[in-house]
Every structure is written in structure tokens, then in C-alpha cells.
Amino acid sequence: MDVRTSLAAQGYAATRPAVGANAVPDGPAGALAATARDFAATVAEGEAVAKAAMVGQADPHALVQALAESQLAVETAVTVRDRVVEAYQEILRMQV
Secondary structure, three states, rough: HHHHHHHHHHHHHHHOOOOOOOOOOOOOHHHHHHHHHHHHHHHHHHHHHHHHHOOOOOOOOHHHHHHHHHHHHHHHHHHHHHHHHHHHHHHHOOOO
């Protein structure tokens, strides 16, 4: 293989978007994926702080704050889900 074609292939690979587990697509799908990842991280953080508080390694203030953030994240997710279901039902009711 010619060295110049190898360098060209490396240059092309560097300009392509990353493909893998951490790759985030552009547009609404990417925003939804990022939101889901943030939601999961918030809930996981709340669980970790709760476990630490159970064994006496976290202060009560951190526990209350983490639980409040988790509660807000879950309430937001439920509200978004309800709105999506409502929009879907409205689409189904439309006259064809």
C-alpha cells in the first residue's frame, strides 16, 4: 500500500463523525439521546448518594439534594411521556 493513500485514509477517518457507543447523532435524535443519558445519570447519582447515606458516608443535605434532583428528573420524564402520548392520541383522532 502506498504511504500517501494510507495518510489519506487516516485523514478521512479523522474527519468522519465517531461511531460507537458514545457517538451522538445530530438533530432531534441526538438531543433525545443526550437527555436520556442525563436522566439516567441523575437517577444513578441519586441512588449512589442514597446508598452512601445508608452506610453513613453522605451528609443528609447531599441526600436531600440528590433525591430532589432525582424526583424532578422523574417528574419531568413523566410529563414529557404524557405529552407525547397525548400528541399521538391527537394524531390518531385526526380525520383522514
